[in-house]
Amino acid sequence: xxxxxxxxxxxxxxSEQEKEVIQIFLNSLKAKRENTKxxxxxxxxxxxxxxxxxxxxxxEMPNSPLLDNSIGIVHGGLTATLLDTALGTxxxxxxxxKKGAVTVELKVDYLTPGIGKKFICRAAVIHNGxxxxxxxxxxxxxKENLIASATGTFFKLPE
Amino acid sequence: xxxxxxxxxxxxxxSEQEKEVIQIFLNSLKAKRENTKxxxxxxxxxxxxxxxxxxxxxxEMPNSPLLDNSIGIVHGGLTATLLDTALGTxxxxxxxxKKGAVTVELKVDYLTPGIGKKFICRAAVIHNGxxxxxxxxxxxxxKENLIASATGTFFKLPE
Amino acid sequence: xxxxxxxxxxxxxxSEQEKEVIQIFLNSLKAKRENTKxxxxxxxxxxxxxxxxxxxxxxEMPNSPLLDNSIGIVHGGLTATLLDTALGTxxxxxxxxKKGAVTVELKVDYLTPGIGKKFICRAAVIHNGxxxxxxxxxxxxxKENLIASATGTFFKLPE
Amino acid sequence: xxxxxxxxxxxxxxSEQEKEVIQIFLNSLKAKRENTKxxxxxxxxxxxxxxxxxxxxxxEMPNSPLLDNSIGIVHGGLTATLLDTALGTxxxxxxxxKKGAVTVELKVDYLTPGIGKKFICRAAVIHNGxxxxxxxxxxxxxKENLIASATGTFFKLPE
Numbered sequence: 319x320x321x322x323x324x325x326x327x328x329x330x331x332x333s334e335q336e337k338e339v340i341q342i343f344l345n346s347l348k349a350k351r352e353n354t355k356x357x358x359x360x361x362x363x364x365x366x367x368x369x370x371x372x373x374x375x376x377x378e379m380p381n382s383p384l385l386d387n388s389i390g391i392v393h394g395g396l397t398a399t400l401l402d403t404a405l406g407t408x409x410x411x412x413x414x415x416k417k418g419a420v421t422v423e424l425k426v427d428y429l430t431p432g433i434g435k436k437f438i439c440r441a442a443v444i445h446n447g448x449x450x451x452x453x454x455x456x457x458x459x460x461k462e463n464l465i466a467s468a469t470g471t472f473f474k475l476p477e
Numbered sequence: 478x479x480x481x482x483x484x485x486x487x488x489x490x491x492s493e494q495e496k497e498v499i500q501i502f503l504n505s506l507k508a509k510r511e512n513t514k515x516x517x518x519x520x521x522x523x524x525x526x527x528x529x530x531x532x533x534x535x536x537e538m539p540n541s542p543l544l545d546n547s548i549g550i551v552h553g554g555l556t557a558t559l560l561d562t563a564l565g566t567x568x569x570x571x572x573x574x575k576k577g578a579v580t581v582e583l584k585v586d587y588l589t590p591g592i593g594k595k596f597i598c599r600a601a602v603i604h605n606g607x608x609x610x611x612x613x614x615x616x617x618x619x620k621e622n623l624i625a626s627a628t629g630t631f632f633k634l635p636e
Numbered sequence: 637x638x639x640x641x642x643x644x645x646x647x648x649x650x651s652e653q654e655k656e657v658i659q660i661f662l663n664s665l666k667a668k669r670e671n672t673k674x675x676x677x678x679x680x681x682x683x684x685x686x687x688x689x690x691x692x693x694x695x696e697m698p699n700s701p702l703l704d705n706s707i708g709i710v711h712g713g714l715t716a717t718l719l720d721t722a723l724g725t726x727x728x729x730x731x732x733x734k735k736g737a738v739t740v741e742l743k744v745d746y747l748t749p750g751i752g753k754k755f756i757c758r759a760a761v762i763h764n765g766x767x768x769x770x771x772x773x774x775x776x777x778x779k780e781n782l783i784a785s786a787t788g789t790f791f792k793l794p795e
Numbered sequence: 796x797x798x799x800x801x802x803x804x805x806x807x808x809x810s811e812q813e814k815e816v817i818q819i820f821l822n823s824l825k826a827k828r829e830n831t832k833x834x835x836x837x838x839x840x841x842x843x844x845x846x847x848x849x850x851x852x853x854x855e856m857p858n859s860p861l862l863d864n865s866i867g868i869v870h871g872g873l874t875a876t877l878l879d880t881a882l883g884t885x886x887x888x889x890x891x892x893k894k895g896a897v898t899v900e901l902k903v904d905y906l907t908p909g910i911g912k913k914f915i916c917r918a919a920v921i922h923n924g925x926x927x928x929x930x931x932x933x934x935x936x937x938k939e940n941l942i943a944s945a946t947g948t949f950f951k952l953p954e
Contacts, residue, residue, distance in 0.1 A: 343499075394565070395555070395560075402552070402554040425583070428580045431579075444782070444785055469785070584743065632768070654824060661820040676861045702839075716875035720870070743901070746901075
C-alpha cells in the first residue's frame with residue numbers, strides 16, 4: 319500500500335482532533351515548501367517572528383494539540399524550543415555578527431503551567447560580547463501570564 | 478477543497494524528502510491512535526524508552542529531517558525536548574512518587590554539534606528529595622560522542 | 637606564643653595592604669559582635685541591604701583586596717555570594733513566607749570583569765509560588781556597568 | 796587608637812569562637828604573605844588542591860565558623876566559591892590552554908544541607924573546546940554525602 323492510500327484510509331477513520339493535527343502537518347509542509355529556509359519544527363510549531371529593535375525580538379507560538387504534554391499543558395521541551403529559537407534568532411542578528419550563532423547553553427525556568435491560546439516569547443540581548451552573546455527570554459500567554467523565563471549563551475560563528 | 482483532496486494533491490507533487498516527512502507524520506498519528514497516552518511530540522520524535530533501573534533510564538531519538546535546525550544539525554530545542562522528556566519520565570517514577578512530577582527548571586549544555594543516526598539520552602537521579610527530584614542527563618549519538626549534558630529539577634505533584 | 641603576641645608581631649611587619657585587610661577583619665569581628673545574627677562572610681564582605689519594596693531589594697558590597705581573584709578582578713565566587721545572599725534574603729521575606737527559604741539552585745552569568753568601587757546587586761521576585769520562590773538578580777558597579785546576572789530557585793521552609 | 800591597640804583590646808574581650816576566627820584570619824594572612832599568588836578568599840577558606848589527572852582535580856575546604864550561613868550550615872555562596880575555584884583552576888590548566896580561563900557561567904544545585912567537617916569538591920572536564928571549557932563539579936563532605944553539584948562554562952584567555 320503506498321503512502322497516499324495509507325493516508326486516505328487513516329483520514330477516513332479520523333477523529334476531529336486527528337483532522338486538526340493532520341491540517342497542522344499539511345500546513346507546515348506547505349509553509350516549508352514555500353520557504354525552504356524554514357525548519358520543519360518551526361513550521362510545525364507555527365512560529366511567527368516580530369523584530370522589535372536591534373536588541374529585542376518577539377516570537378509567537380499558537381497553542382495546538384501538538385504542544386500538549388501528558389497532563390494537558392504545553393510540553394516543557396516545546397517551550398524550550400520556542401525560547402531557543404527566539405533567543406538564537408536574535409543572537410544571530412546582533413550588530414557585528416556576520417555568520418549566525420550557536421547555542422552554548424540554555425537555562426529554562428518553568429514558572430506556571432503552560433496554558434492559553436498562544437505563547438509569546440520576548441527575547442532580549444543582555445550583553446553582546448566579542449564572541450559570546452548573552453540573552454534573556456520570557457514566555458507569556460495572551461493574558462500576559464508569565465509561564466517561563468530563560469537565559470542563554472550563544473557563540474558567534476567565525477566569519 | 479477538503480483535507481483529503483488537499484493532501485492527495487500535495488503528495489502528487491512531493492519530493493523524496495517531503496514523502497519521508499509525510500511518512501513520519503502518518504506513523505506518529507498511527508502510534509498515537511494506538512496509545513492515547515503518548516504525546517504528539519513524543520510520537521513525532523519517535524522517542525523510545527528503556528528503563529535501566531530505579532535511578533536510570535535511557536531514551537532514544539532517531540535522527541530525521543524533522544530534527545534539523547537551520548544549519549543541518551539537530552535543533553537545540555529538540556535536544557532539550559528529548560532531555561526534558563527523559564528526565565521528567567524518570568523523575569515521575571522515582572520511589573515514593575505517586576502522581577508524577579513537573580519540570581521546575583532545566584539547564585542544557587550544548588557541547589558538540591548534534592549529528593548522527595540517533596541520539597541516546599541517559600537520565601539519572603542525583604537526589605530524590607521529599608518534594609524535589611534532582612536529575613542529570615547526557616545525550617550521545619550512536620558513536621558515543623557526547624552532544625549535550627543537562628541538569629533538571631522536578632517537583633513531585635501532591636497526592 | 638599566644639595569639640596576641642603572634643598578631644602583634646605580624647602587624648609590626650605588615651605592608652599597607654595587609655594593614656587594610658587586618659582592619660577589614662577587625663571591623664567584621666566588631667560588627668558581628670554587635671549583631672550576632674550577622675554571618676561572618678556577610679560581615680567580611682561588608683554587605684549592606686536596602687529593601688526597595690516587597691518584591692525588590694538591593695545589596696551593596698564595597699570593593700576591597702579581600703574580593704580579588706588571581707587576575708585582580710572580583711572573585712566569581714564572591715559575586716555568587718553577593719547574589720545568593722541578596723536573592724535568599726528577599727526570598728526569605730516574600731509575603732506568606734514565615735520561616736525563611738533555602739537555595740535550591742543558583743545560576744550566575746558573568747558578563748563583564750568585576751571592577752569598580754562597589755558592587756550593587758538588585759534582586760527581584762519573579763514568581764512567588766506555594767513552595768518555591770523564583771528570583772532574578774543583576775550586579776552592577778557604581779558606574780552602572782552590568783557585571784553579572786543570575787536566576788535562583790528557593791524553597792520555603794515549612795512552618 | 797592604632798590598629799594594634801584596637802586589636803589587642805578586642806582580643807582581651809574575645810569569646811572562644813572569636814579567638815578561633817581570629818586565628819583563621821591570622822593564618823590566612825601568613826599563608827598569603829608566603830604565597831603572594833594566593834587570593835585572600837582562598838586563603839581564608841583554607842582551600843587545598845590535589846591534581847588527580849589532566850581532567851580531574853579535587854579541592855578541599857575545611858569547615859569553620861567562617862563558613863556558616865544564618866541557619867548554621869555552609870553558606871551557599873561559599874559552596875559556590877569552592878566550586879568556581881576548583882572548576883576554574885582545572886579549566887585554566889587543560890591541555891592547550893596557555894593563559895588561564897575566566898568563568899562564563901556557573902550553575903550550582905544545592906542538594907542536601909552543607910554540614911560536616913570538611914567539603915571536598917571533585918572537578919572534571921566535560922568538554923575541552925577550542926575556546927570554551929565545559930566543566931562539572933560535585934561537593935561531598937567527609938562522609939561522602941553529596942551536598943552540591945554544579946556545571947560551569949569557562950572561556951580560555953587569548954594568548
